[in-house]
Amino acid sequence: MKLYDSIGPNPRLVRMFIAEKGLTIPTQAVDIRAGENRKPEHVARNPHGQTPTLELDDGSFLSEITAICEYLEEKHPAPPLIGSTAEERAECRMWTRRIDLTICEPLANGFRFSEGLKMFQNRVLCFPEAAPGLKKIAADRLQWMNTQMQGKEFVCGSRFTLADLLLYGWIDFGAQVGQPLDPANTVLADWHKRIAARPSAKA
Amino acid sequence: MKLYDSIGPNPRLVRMFIAEKGLTIPTQAVDIRAGENRKPEHVARNPHGQTPTLELDDGSFLSEITAICEYLEEKHPAPPLIGSTAEERAECRMWTRRIDLTICEPLANGFRFSEGLKMFQNRVLCFPEAAPGLKKIAADRLQWMNTQMQGKEFVCGSRFTLADLLLYGWIDFGAQVGQPLDPANTVLADWHKRIAARPSAKA
Structure with missing residues (x-):
């Protein structure tokens, strides 16, 4: 590979x-x-x-x-990062798709259509007028994730999964491109620190 | 269940x-x-x-x-609609995510923020100014899919999969909400007829 x-x-x-x-x-x-x-x-x-x-x-x-x-x-099933059973994999895929569609994609297009416009305008269709709204959708869904993460160690409860990796990387990216995590999202901020401490965060 | x-x-x-x-x-x-x-x-x-x-x-x-x-x-692995091997499943998941992120989601939000505004404005964040651009992204990616489907029976070549079901249902939905498939996409139109002829299309 x-x-x-x-x-x-x-x-x-x-x-x-x-x-x-x-x-x-x-x-x-x-x-x-x-x-x-x-x-x-x-x-x-x-x-x-x-x-x-x-x-x-x-x-x-x-x-x-x-x-x-x-x-x-x-x-390479071990260690499992999606799940070891159909039910575990389903839970991880559910959260991964929610994060992908409602946080990562609007955050990405919000960036491409504004701060990233110069790089992206000749590569993909860009609509600057859509950027503020898309950024607000990503921020709104991050706030929602903050409520959903209450009392949980990871997105899928006690299991560290692909859903954590996806959300973590995009929160980091947002902070680099003018869409920082609202500090009011304290549950997410604490979770983010836990993921950032993992050796893989340097990859 | x-x-x-x-x-x-x-x-x-x-x-x-x-x-x-x-x-x-x-x-x-x-x-x-x-x-x-x-x-x-x-x-x-x-x-x-x-x-x-x-x-x-x-x-x-x-x-x-x-x-x-x-x-x-x-x-219920049979008949396989995602794949029978890791490679087949990977191919189906790749196409499914492309269709999901670049066609279904912008088409859906394009609808929610315009024709669907009355139903959705009190349920999710709605940004009417983003609707025309999102609709154009979905239409652009459908045009791209038309080129990618050239010479193929299904999205994953000769295998009928989840990727076909996802694309089919959203093309149908688009036609109901003011985002009909551009007739210039003749490859997709022919493929759409093949899927529509399956008994499952009535489900």
Whole structure:
């Protein structure tokens, strides 16, 4: 396997997942600032022109962070980061999709359509007028997550999972691009400190 | 198991998935037009206040359509609608996430913030100024999917999967809410006819 890697929260999620699994996977850097990911060589690997992309041992390519993590979990079940039973996996997938759709995606497009406009306007459709609203949706759902995390060690209760990694990386990214976590979200802030203390956070 | 069901593309996806599996799962209707899904009784099942929600045999509740379908696939592997191998499942999950994030979600919010505003404005944050842009993103990604489907029977090549069900249901929903498929997408239109001919489309 080989990971086509770059800066940004999505590749970081996969690197953290790999670190939590204790795996070593060779990487090849793709310079997304220079638009290398939109050039034919990378588009042949990922027709969406995004990173990360995982090259499998049969030479095929796999994209989309949650699909990559699910694949790595199936190939290397221990330690479980999605779940050991159908019920555990279901709970993790439920929270992962909620976080993905209602926090990560509006936060990302809120960034692409405003602070990130110069980098993204020639790559994807950008609508600056939508940015403030999308940012408010992400902030609103973070506030909701704060209530949902009350009394829980991790997103899935006592299990550390992919859902924690996804939420953690995007909260970190938000702080870098003008969407910092509202300090009123004290439950989330405490949880964030716990995840930041894990060695994988340096990946 | 029991499915808390309603009108709308998300419950329909799960009903079609259940029909393709040949399963029979009792349902209980939730009247989302009357806001029954936002009342305490349903929020206790699903804190996001959405449908569908699956009640498991242990009395716990599972939400989010892709998590529900993954759970049903694990409990009832035949016929496979996600995949029979890690590689097949990975391919299906990759396409499902692409469709979910770049077509279904902007199409849904494009609707909620415009034609659907009256129903949604007191339930979720709504930003009417974002609607035209979000609709254009969904339309742009449908056009992209049209190029990606060239020469393929289904989204994952010769395998009929969850990715087809997800895309099909949202194209149908778009047509009902002022976001019809551009007839220039002839490859998608032909594929749509093939899915519509399946008995599960009536579910």
